[in-house]
Amino acid sequence: MFNQMEPVKIIGAGLAGCEAALQLAKNGIPVRLFEMRPETKTAAHRTGDVAELVCSNSLKSDQGENAHGLLKAELRCYGSALLGCARQARIPGGKALVVDRQRFSAEVQFTLDDAGIEVVREEIREIPDKLVIVASGPLTSPELAESLTGLLGAKRLSFYDAIAPIIAADSIDMNVVFAASRYGVGRDYLNCPLTRKQYDRLVNELLEAELHPMKDFEKSSLFEPCLPVEEMARRGRETLAFGPMKPVGLTLPETGKRPFAVVQLRRENTEGTMFNLVGFQTRLKHGEQKRVFRMIPGLEHAEFLRYGSMHRNTYLDGPELLLPTLQTKVRSDLFIAGQLAGVEGYVESIAAGLVAGINAARIAKTQKPIEFPEPTMIGGLLKYITTPNQNFQPMNANFGLLPLLNKRVRGRAKRNLMAEMALDAARKFRRNLAV
Numbered sequence: 161m162f163n164q165m166e167p168v169k170i171i172g173a174g175l176a177g178c179e180a181a182l183q184l185a186k187n188g189i190p191v192r193l194f195e196m197r198p199e200t201k202t203a204a205h206r207t208g209d210v211a212e213l214v215c216s217n218s219l220k221s222d223q224g225e226n227a228h229g230l231l232k233a234e235l236r237c238y239g240s241a242l243l244g245c246a247r248q249a250r251i252p253g254g255k256a257l258v259v260d261r262q263r264f265s266a267e268v269q270f271t272l273d274d275a276g277i278e279v280v281r282e283e284i285r286e287i288p289d290k291l292v293i294v295a296s297g298p299l300t301s302p303e304l305a306e307s308l309t310g311l312l313g314a315k316r317l318s319f320y321d322a323i324a325p326i327i328a329a330d331s332i333d334m335n336v337v338f339a340a341s342r343y344g345v346g347r348d349y350l351n352c353p354l355t356r357k358q359y360d361r362l363v364n365e366l367l368e369a370e371l372h373p374m375k376d377f378e379k380s381s382l383f384e385p386c387l388p389v390e391e392m393a394r395r396g397r398e399t400l401a402f403g404p405m406k407p408v409g410l411t412l413p414e415t416g417k418r419p420f421a422v423v424q425l426r427r428e429n430t431e432g433t434m435f436n437l438v439g440f441q442t443r444l445k446h447g448e449q450k451r452v453f454r455m456i457p458g459l460e461h462a463e464f465l466r467y468g469s470m471h472r473n474t475y476l477d478g479p480e481l482l483l484p485t486l487q488t489k490v491r492s493d494l495f496i497a498g499q500l501a502g503v504e505g506y507v508e509s510i511a512a513g514l515v516a517g518i519n520a521a522r523i524a525k526t527q528k529p530i531e532f533p534e535p536t537m538i539g540g541l542l543k544y545i546t547t548p549n550q551n552f553q554p555m556n557a558n559f560g561l562l563p564l565l566n567k568r569v570r571g572r573a574k575r576n577l578m579a580e581m582a583l584d585a586a587r588k589f590r591r592n593l594a595v
């Protein structure tokens with residue numbers, strides 16, 4: 161245990177770093193918050209502002225029965241400062257929490273000033289000693305990334321996301337897919353079988369579908385082992401059939417014959433509530449992913465828990481390196497927060513900042529760090545990013561992270577019930593948070 165009177169150092173005044181700083185300040189712990197911008201730039205930020213939203217100005221849904229709505233409700237319950245700033249900067253945006261980005265940054269700056277937190281404009285190149293939170297984000301500066309690599313191991317830091325979509329297990333048509341691993345070695349995968357005609361149609365649609373535009377700095381980082389599925393289709397009509405969709409070692413249970421092609425679905429979590437479309441990393445727009453991938457036999461009603469994406473992203477191998485408290489395993493006074501910890505998205509990054517801030521405050525006050533309860537969205541996310549997983553990739557908030565219900569309910573009623581139970585658990589847990 162530590163008896164920390166000197167300031168906790170936080171690297172990065174982005175979403176996670178500012179939330180962590182304000183949680184520490186709320187607990188009376190002094191903070192030094194370091195930010196390298198505007199002097200040292202990143203490839204995506206445009207200003208020197210704190211908590212800059214680098215792309216969209218939407219913090220996604222604010223509806224209770226939506227996974228992002230639930231995440232916000234939990235953050236509100238735990239007293240998230242940045243969510244308060246977002247409400248102050250809100251502009252009309254339907255069911256989503258949409259903000260005026262300049263006003264949002266100004267609100268965060270004002271709240272930091274009010275809490276007596278100075279933003280020190282300096283690039284940190286080495287991980288400091290003593291209590292520190294690294295919240296340097298997906299565009300962590302190269303020298304700091306190197307220092308992290310030295311401390312945590314070279315293979316433990318990734319610089320690129322090639323994410324395949326994840327769908328809800330109970331939205332897969334089990335009458336169509338069959339469970340089998342290639343060459344009869346186990347039944348670990350679900351296989352969606354395609355005829356030649358269905359395959360051709362899928363390839364046509366992949367070639368025609370609308371894509372997310374690539375930022376200049378992302379073009380150079382597209383690398384061969386993780387090509388997007390539509391790019392593979394573009395290289396030749398049969399490429400997919402000889403690549404991720406090859407049917408070798410697989411036969412249809414009814415006929416014993418080999419299908420023309422298969423889409424394999426791999427279990428994403430221990431509970432088996434989420435499945436990943438193997439090799440289907442993609443830059444298709446979200447609506448297009450829904451439209452095109454629902455043409456795959458067995459996925460006609462697929463519920464997308466996470467859409468595929470491809471972009472620059474620095475993140476740690478959380479399952480190997482992190483505890484659910486967001487401390488690193490190698491140094492209990494070193495916390496990782498935000499997107500670097502392996503969560504994906506603005507609000508998820510704020511949540512990881514809140515957890516790291518609360519736990520760093522507990523350590524500073526010689527209290528034990530606390531694990532957030534699993535049946536909540538934040539607890540589920542932390543469990544996911546710290547549970548052994550050979551194929552670990554960053555994760556966003558979704559209902560597949562919550563425990564299974566013990567009764568059969570579907571659709572909106574299911575999500576409402578899950579959200580209610582999660583929020584109930586969060587409210588009970590809040591009592592333990594008083595440090």
Ligand SMILES: Cc1cc2nc3c(=O)[nH]c(=O)nc-3n(C[C@H](O)[C@H](O)[C@H](O)COP(=O)(O)OP(=O)(O)OC[C@H]3O[C@@H](n4cnc5c(N)ncnc54)[C@H](O)[C@@H]3O)c2cc1C
Nearest residue numbers: 172174175176196215216284296297301498499505506509
């Ligand atoms: C191009 C891009 C677009 C994205 N668009 C979206 C989107 O539209 N919606 C969404 O939900 N998510 C999006 N994300 C994902 C993610 O939610 C955001 O990147 C989010 O800002 C992450 O929060 P963070 O606090 O972890 O990092 P950031 O908000 O990036 O904050 C990290 C801060 O650390 C600073 N820093 C880095 N290295 C150092 C150093 N060595 N010393 C001092 N300071 C340092 C940076 O300048 C930055 O201010 C996007 C990510 C990228 C890369």
